[in-house]
Amino acid sequence: MTRDDATVMDILQGGRCFYCDAPVGAKATFDHVIPQCYGGTDDPGNIVLAHRRCNQRKADRLPDSDTIDRLIAMRRGSRIAIWPPLLALRHAAPGQAEIAVARAVAALRDLAPSPVASSAPTAAPQPSAPQRGR
Numbered sequence: 001m002t003r004d005d006a007t008v009m010d011i012l013q014g015g016r017c018f019y020c021d022a023p024v025g026a027k028a029t030f031d032h033v034i035p036q037c038y039g040g041t042d043d044p045g046n047i048v049l050a051h052r053r054c055n056q057r058k059a060d061r062l063p064d065s066d067t068i069d070r071l072i073a074m075r076r077g078s079r080i081a082i083w084p085p086l087l088a089l090r091h092a093a094p095g096q097a098e099i100a101v102a103r104a105v106a107a108l109r110d111l112a113p114s115p116v117a118s119s120a121p122t123a124a125p126q127p128s129a130p131q132r133g134r
Helices: 003-012 052-058 065-075 084-090 097-111
Strands: 028-032 047-051
Touching: 003 047, 028 052, 047 052, 065 084, 084 097
Parallel strands: none
Antiparallel strands: 028 047
16 A cells, blocks of 8 residues: 555545544554455555554454445545455355455455566476496
8 A cells, every 4th residue: 555545545534533433643543444364455445544443443353334335435436446355245145244255355366467487597407317336
């Protein structure tokens, strides 16, 4: 997440905590809407500004549909998109939240570009010389 992303987030949230709506000021923390223990990433679409206390109170719980709807409404039209697993969570069947998130996170990982292989040529293995007994 860049400094510009944090600035846009601060503007979108009006300098307020996403959870309690009180001003955050310099004490803002970044909260993963889908927690890292569920595969949540530092993608700006998965981050909100929150008081440390509100962030800790939310802990490692997944957001409810009202929270996701509020985030979608806040981010509509901004350059910070909604992270796709949040949409999957929003449309998950009852009792299937964790599975929906896991599948959406796995799908994103499958789409991620693989690391570029080194372009330096590798030497072909040379056959070893036969060993003679002494």
